[in-house]
Amino acid sequence: MALNASYVGRTFGPTQPYEVSRVKIAEFADAIGEPSPLCRDRAAAQAAGYPDVIAPPTFAIVLSTKSSAAVTHDPGLGLNYAMVVHGEQSFTHARPLHAGDVVVAQSTIESIRAVGGNTLLTTVTDITTTGGEQVCTARSTLVERGA
């Protein structure tokens, strides 16, 4: 199914504020096998110059997925989620997310392209603190496989 090209440039969000917690960071670090004490031990993180324990770089996917769900689940876009695979992903961090951050995310549809029977949907999500500090930009390309 072709996606609704008029959605290019449309922005969704911002999300409700999300509080980054020490427990969630530790759970995520455990799940990916990240052994660093900087993700678990506040004193170690502070000794390294951070305000509190820091999240691994791909933790930002938790926030960008919450934000881009508004895009992927919008019935007007016409995305068949059963046929979707993750094509590309990137993160650019101004700084690591840390425990105590309260952040919001906003997603914009950057492009919709047809490539060889598939449709590529690229979304850019900006993650900022509720105080307006830019923390991370996440760019995600989803591939809707052709039937």
Add this chain to the structure above:
Amino acid sequence: MGGTSYTQVQAGTEIPPRQYPVTRLDLVKYAGASGDFNTIHWNERIAKSVGLPDVIAHGMLTMALAGVFLAEWAGDPGAVTELGVRFSAPVVVPDDDKGATVEVAGTVREILDGDRVSVEITARSADAKVLTRAHAVVRLA
């Protein structure tokens, strides 16, 4: 933190490969931690019904392993300021005690200012390149 020093590396410096096991249990843990409960990552029946050979790992888990790899090299997960990948093949995870293995390696491509370097990453599983166009910017001590 025992990380690699900026003055120790140059363009072409290779980061020694690491192997990361990925089992079905790891997929369940990652699903819970990330909130990605897509059934193809834990249900063989659904995975096969959509044309996959078996349950596959979350692409984001493979990408996270590349992050773990770079964090160990730099001595700090917060030193990985940019990370980008293309998911080129799935990591197929059989229902046994061994699971799959993802091997990650890297090469320094360019020395940047601010104690940063750009790195090209490779990731393979079962002889397939599971990440392509994988690159990072890492700040070194």
